[in-house]
Amino acid sequence: MGKEFLYHEIASRFASQIKNGVLIPGEKLPSVRMLCKEQGIGMNTAKRVFLELEAQSLISSKPQSGYFVTYSPLSRLPLPEVSQPSLVAKHREPNALIDKVYRSIGNPALTLFSIGAPAQELLPLAKLKKELVLATRNLEGGGTNYEALEGNVKLRRMVAQRSMGWGGNLHESDLITTSGGMDALSFCLMAIGKSGDTVAIESPCYPGILQLAISLGLKVLELPTHPVTGIDIDALEELVHLIDICLLVPNFNTPLGSCMPDESKARVVTLLATHQIPLIEDDVYGDLYFGEHRPKCCKSFDKDGNVLWCSSISKTLAPGFRVGWVAPGRYMEKLLKLKLVHTISSTSIVHEAVGNFLRTGRYEHHLRQLRRTLQENAQQYVQAIAAYFPEGTKISRPQGGLALWLELPKEIDTAILYDLAMKQQISFGPGRMFTLQNQFDNCMRLCIGLPWSEKLRLKLQTIGNLVKALQA
Amino acid sequence: MGKEFLYHEIASRFASQIKNGVLIPGEKLPSVRMLCKEQGIGMNTAKRVFLELEAQSLISSKPQSGYFVTYSPLSRLPLPEVSQPSLVAKHREPNALIDKVYRSIGNPALTLFSIGAPAQELLPLAKLKKELVLATRNLEGGGTNYEALEGNVKLRRMVAQRSMGWGGNLHESDLITTSGGMDALSFCLMAIGKSGDTVAIESPCYPGILQLAISLGLKVLELPTHPVTGIDIDALEELVHLIDICLLVPNFNTPLGSCMPDESKARVVTLLATHQIPLIEDDVYGDLYFGEHRPKCCKSFDKDGNVLWCSSISKTLAPGFRVGWVAPGRYMEKLLKLKLVHTISSTSIVHEAVGNFLRTGRYEHHLRQLRRTLQENAQQYVQAIAAYFPEGTKISRPQGGLALWLELPKEIDTAILYDLAMKQQISFGPGRMFTLQNQFDNCMRLCIGLPWSEKLRLKLQTIGNLVKALQA
Numbered sequence A, B: 001m002g003k004e005f006l007y008h009e010i011a012s013r014f015a016s017q018i019k020n021g022v023l024i025p026g027e028k029l030p031s032v033r034m035l036c037k038e039q040g041i042g043m044n045t046a047k048r049v050f051l052e053l054e055a056q057s058l059i060s061s062k063p064q065s066g067y068f069v070t071y072s073p074l075s076r077l078p079l080p081e082v083s084q085p086s087l088v089a090k091h092r093e094p095n096a097l098i099d100k101v102y103r104s105i106g107n108p109a110l111t112l113f114s115i116g117a118p119a120q121e122l123l124p125l126a127k128l129k130k131e132l133v134l135a136t137r138n139l140e141g142g143g144t145n146y147e148a149l150e151g152n153v154k155l156r157r158m159v160a161q162r163s164m165g166w167g168g169n170l171h172e173s174d175l176i177t178t179s180g181g182m183d184a185l186s187f188c189l190m191a192i193g194k195s196g197d198t199v200a201i202e203s204p205c206y207p208g209i210l211q212l213a214i215s216l217g218l219k220v221l222e223l224p225t226h227p228v229t230g231i232d233i234d235a236l237e238e239l240v241h242l243i244d245i246c247l248l249v250p251n252f253n254t255p256l257g258s259c260m261p262d263e264s265k266a267r268v269v270t271l272l273a274t275h276q277i278p279l280i281e282d283d284v285y286g287d288l289y290f291g292e293h294r295p296k297c298c299k300s301f302d303k304d305g306n307v308l309w310c311s312s313i314s315k316t317l318a319p320g321f322r323v324g325w326v327a328p329g330r331y332m333e334k335l336l337k338l339k340l341v342h343t344i345s346s347t348s349i350v351h352e353a354v355g356n357f358l359r360t361g362r363y364e365h366h367l368r369q370l371r372r373t374l375q376e377n378a379q380q381y382v383q384a385i386a387a388y389f390p391e392g393t394k395i396s397r398p399q400g401g402l403a404l405w406l407e408l409p410k411e412i413d414t415a416i417l418y419d420l421a422m423k424q425q426i427s428f429g430p431g432r433m434f435t436l437q438n439q440f441d442n443c444m445r446l447c448i449g450l451p452w453s454e455k456l457r458l459k460l461q462t463i464g465n466l467v468k469a470l471q472a
Helices: A003-019 A032-039 A043-055 A097-106 A125-138 A153-166 A181-192 A207-215 A233-242 A262-274 A329-342 A348-359 A362-388 A414-423 A454-471 B003-019 B032-039 B043-055 B097-102 B125-138 B153-166 B181-192 B207-215 B233-242 B262-274 B329-342 B348-359 B362-388 B414-423 B454-471
Strands: A059-062 A066-069 A176-178 A198-203 A219-226 A245-248 A279-282 A307-312 A324-327 A403-407 A443-447 B059-062 B066-069 B176-178 B198-203 B219-226 B245-248 B279-282 B307-312 B324-327 B403-407 B443-447
Touching (some): A043 A066, A097 B329, A176 A329, A181 A279, A181 A324, A198 A233, A207 A219, A219 A233, A245 A262, A262 A279, A329 B097, A329 B207, A362 A403, A362 A454, A414 A443, A414 A454, B032 B043, B043 B059, B043 B066, B097 B207, B153 B324, B153 B348, B181 B207, B198 B207, B198 B233, B245 B262, B262 B279, B307 B329, B348 B362, B414 B443, B414 B454
Parallel strands (some): A198 A219, A245 A279
Antiparallel strands (some): A403 A443, B176 B324
């Protein structure tokens, strides 16, 4: 091999490692001397390798220090656009893809990029089981009795204590427990909305919220939403006279993962309070922040009980336990009545176990681990997507939560991609699941709650290859 | 004491023992000779005792056998009348008494004649706890995962097997699990009804059904209902063109405890199928029969999937577990979708434990005991009511279930009685809870799921005394 080709070949191998994320931003490359030794090449060839990589903007030199990786896979993966839904409220059946995708969830043969909850490998199973066994032994009547209507007091007390972490100041008497977070949202919408009312939401939006709103006879107004900062508040303000209820997931919503800045939260709360429009705040991802601090909740800016704050342990601890809660503000009486009418009582044994678990402090420890894992997963996914997906792919930059949102080249129909992927035992969320409108056909959600492995990388490669095949 | 008074005094004591149910129908009295010896009286006095009791229709003689008790406390407690509700469908707030009474349920200081579920002393707690611990240990992921949408397959299989007992022939694939029975009814009404539709029900009716129907925007048509045989089917037939949905509790409903005869069930199913009106059948009390055989369900006469059969373990095993199910016939797809939208998954650990418990055969053993206890309770209650309540009290004759329905003299307002009873730490169900109309003001429900004790007898005496005081 001539010298021309030799330096090129070595530079290509480095480039590939950088682009695939094997060598990550900030990592130091070998010195010129070391490279000569390792590869059995001369000084000039080694220097040409580094010059070539520098010319490709993959590395740069620091004086007296050597060469460092500067390229990030993200630098070729721009942010998706701010969504541009039609600003007319719709009442129509959510896309049939939703059912198709959700029903795949029970199939253990599939790689479920579609499941928006942490895999059980990421959960503190042994401790949870221990708490369940203890609760079974210690709870009066082994949990066979109905609970008091408000729900388990230990659980409510812990949720109230933890509200300090997001700028809240709840008391246990502000809270009602529910059978998971959707149950809480469902009661809130039933308490406030009547058939024909309009509910404003983020777009793209969690399909469960779309289905719930439509099943309750509501019209859905999808708001333009920025992938980093959340809904366009100017748009909300312009449309406010058309809106009866606002339902937002301000912290790390799925699929976008956007997080409204504090000042936006304050502004939305004031705007809605002025117009007497209740805000249902779904904070189910709030504890899954990748940064230093937990983001605040809209509820922390609420002065007159206009915000109904909902959350659960389904995204952090145990989806199958069905443990959620709501601080319904001035709708407390209505919510109590709805809980009585529709479910009477929570499953007391499981709520007791979770109440006790939260008191041990184990929860904070677990959350720290889970956040680290999810953040690392996000990086692994991004690197794999950068390596395997075609030019023109855009990707969200979630600072928390459980999902990545991809915008593929315009010609890709992710509903078709879904069927192809399923043949390879891969399930994900096609973009049309997340809207009632004709948008996001070329988008997809990938959930990051699975434990990272070489198998996942290969599955992402498979999706990337399918995308490329569809382009051809 | 003269002889005149002596025979009268002895006869009075016998009469009192018979009326209080200490001596029960069919029981043999002492012979004339024995009575002479026991009481130290002459033959003529002893004979006059028996003649006096016979004249009061309390005993009668059998040739060559002696005297037997023929009076039953029930013979002075006639059946309540067939209800005569207005036949115009109503949409109005259920009576505020409902909330008042239900919110008393968490108070351990109260004697809760108001709670329509078996007390924990009547439940197989040790076995249930064992199953919960086993399920926690053995279930994949300790129950932290979402279940398949249809719900736990062991549980569905056992419910399907047990359907043979009520004339059914279900397969596990006909069933969906829910978070208790109300959750099942709630999904059924949501699947079928839309705001403004009319649902026909029994009258008096379980308050939870009234609240649920009204909270979903439905109008409620209360049907005349016989305390033994259930709804007046002729009335249903006349009104059928005004009805969109029928929701019945054909077996031992609360509060009446009526049980529709098989031929009535068959007739209702055919009538409703002809008019394409879905029948939601709540069979939550069906296993609590006092007779030899479990009554059939309407579902057993269903040919075209028009009957949505709902039940749970809340009235037989563990109210606080929230385990129920529905066989929704041709509404299967709609029900699956509603479950997905509103709760996603059941609490898997508890459903697994109950599924396993039902497989052990322990459930049948427990049900036999529970039925015997409830039947004995019903007898004790009736005897106490006969002894302590005023003339003119009428009472239901439930052949199963968990409740007695009392019609007190017209002038008694059981809402006022309730407040008086609560001052004595007693809670029951005032009649107005069980209707949206102006009826049952002088009626009350007493639940019989508490373990019988002298204390309960005294509490019933207290209620009886309060009723008498209100009459004065």
